[in-house]
Amino acid sequence: MENVRVRFAPSPTGYLHIGGARTALYNWLFARKHKGAFILRIEDTDTERSTQSSIDEILDGMRWLGIDWDEGPYYQSERIGRHQEAARRLLETGHAYKCFCTREELEAKRGHALKEKTDSKYDGTCRRLSDEEIKKREDRGMPYVVRFKTPQTDGAVVLEDAVYGTIEKRYADIEDFVILRSDGHPLYVLSNAVDDNIDRISHVLRGQDGIANTPKQILIYDALGFKKPVFAHMSLTLDTKKAKISKRKHGEVVTVAYYKERGFLPWALCNFLALLGWATSDSREFFTREEMIEAFSLEGISRSNAIFNYTAGDPKNWTDPKAISINARYMSMLPLDELIPYVRDELKSSNLWDDAWDGDKKQWFYSVVDLIRTRLHTIKDFSTLGRPYFADDYSFEEAAVQKNLKKEPRIKDSISELADMFEQLPAFDLESTEHAVRELSEKLGIKAGLIINGVRTAVTGQAAGPGLFELLMAVGRERVIARIRNAAAHLCT
Numbered sequence: 001m002e003n004v005r006v007r008f009a010p011s012p013t014g015y016l017h018i019g020g021a022r023t024a025l026y027n028w029l030f031a032r033k034h035k036g037a038f039i040l041r042i043e044d045t046d047t048e049r050s051t052q053s054s055i056d057e058i059l060d061g062m063r064w065l066g067i068d069w070d071e072g073p074y075y076q077s078e079r080i081g082r083h084q085e086a087a088r089r090l091l092e093t094g095h096a097y098k099c100f101c102t103r104e105e106l107e108a109k110r111g112h113a114l115k116e117k118t119d120s121k122y123d124g125t126c127r128r129l130s131d132e133e134i135k136k137r138e139d140r141g142m143p144y145v146v147r148f149k150t151p152q153t154d155g156a157v158v159l160e161d162a163v164y165g166t167i168e169k170r171y172a173d174i175e176d177f178v179i180l181r182s183d184g185h186p187l188y189v190l191s192n193a194v195d196d197n198i199d200r201i202s203h204v205l206r207g208q209d210g211i212a213n214t215p216k217q218i219l220i221y222d223a224l225g226f227k228k229p230v231f232a233h234m235s236l237t238l239d240t241k242k243a244k245i246s247k248r249k250h251g252e253v254v255t256v257a258y259y260k261e262r263g264f265l266p267w268a269l270c271n272f273l274a275l276l277g278w279a280t281s282d283s284r285e286f287f288t289r290e291e292m293i294e295a296f297s298l299e300g301i302s303r304s305n306a307i308f309n310y311t312a313g314d315p316k317n318w319t320d321p322k323a324i325s326i327n328a329r330y331m332s333m334l335p336l337d338e339l340i341p342y343v344r345d346e347l348k349s350s351n352l353w354d355d356a357w358d359g360d361k362k363q364w365f366y367s368v369v370d371l372i373r374t375r376l377h378t379i380k381d382f383s384t385l386g387r388p389y390f391a392d393d394y395s396f397e398e399a400a401v402q403k404n405l406k407k408e409p410r411i412k413d414s415i416s417e418l419a420d421m422f423e424q425l426p427a428f429d430l431e432s433t434e435h436a437v438r439e440l441s442e443k444l445g446i447k448a449g450l451i452i453n454g455v456r457t458a459v460t461g462q463a464a465g466p467g468l469f470e471l472l473m474a475v476g477r478e479r480v481i482a483r484i485r486n487a488a489a490h491l492c493t
Contacts, residue, residue: 004036005202012054015255016061019237022273028067029296040072061256083186095223098144099126121175146180157215162232162298169215193217197226208233235277235305263378268330272323276306328377350383388460400463404453411454412492419484428477430469458487
């Protein structure tokens, strides 16, 4: 496929949400797959709602995700003159006309149509005006919009969509639609078509809700003599109630920034977003960046809407379980040198960082990160669940304390004795610490598992984690002994 040029054209009226990020990702993957160009265009002609902060959020979100663009960002507001010129051409060639109907007149017509249960489309009143009547209205300074003149024949607009197949829209079902407001500002249907021609877009990959505008845009393409792009409409991203995802309705939980702040890895989020409406023939669910570029195709895009499953405000289910699962897997498999910078930033932001971990304790730091990462789900977990490895002020899980330190009366004496044994060991290593636990278990007639669980909770405050003896090596002899004795004195029965 030659000369592939695709674009992501967000409206800067809010944060970059997951639906928009998915659209950007699909376009980026398609461009990279075919060695084409990915263009970023900011559609900022909605002057009342567009903000610079939203533009910054979109750009920052895309940079964080690693979705880099080859051209742009172009700003639609800088092309209004081109849009107005296109409207003038359509007027001159008879493909559009000036409509002087007032808002009140249009509302009255719609109200009458609803009352009579007839077609509520614009009735073409101004389409029938003579040149003389148009001049009289203009001389009186009457404001007007420009409407596209839809063919009045039995034909239809035929769209060959790369995802949904052949879609037909009868001319009779398309009203004479507005392309230019009375203040000279273009509507989306015109500006988007003109911009795609300016940017030489070869393929338009966008949400399924764009299908409603596509027949109108095809009419504009044909009337202006533009080469039409290939259209590929993607299924929508819905919530569990089958409502379209939007920040205004769902809040920050559907924004890219939300996942960045909560410790997601950029490509892990991309991996998850890609699966919201796309799949390979073998149903793979985990890809490196290069693997996904190679695997991506329009044929893999589903016609069925994707469901984004989350429960806002529930710390145990704050986002889609598959998203968490993918992030955890990617975090466990990422080369350690690539993971470390994320962990370092997280520990610094949590005031847990020690500069020695980039110095003489670097090897220890790397080994601890490698040990615990397979048990964690997000980068944030390194400062919460991983805190006992990096600091001595950590919290205790109440359920773990009750089960592992208080339930068995003999635990207090057994772990106290184990601390003494650890202190006397010639070498504090995996073999000697495990031997000490097994020896004590046999001596006291208490299951080794009870001692192991008690020590784990005493040393980390948790009921689960890496293997105990690897954990002890990571924490170190002095801190292990101090923590066991503290727990025996203050937490056991």
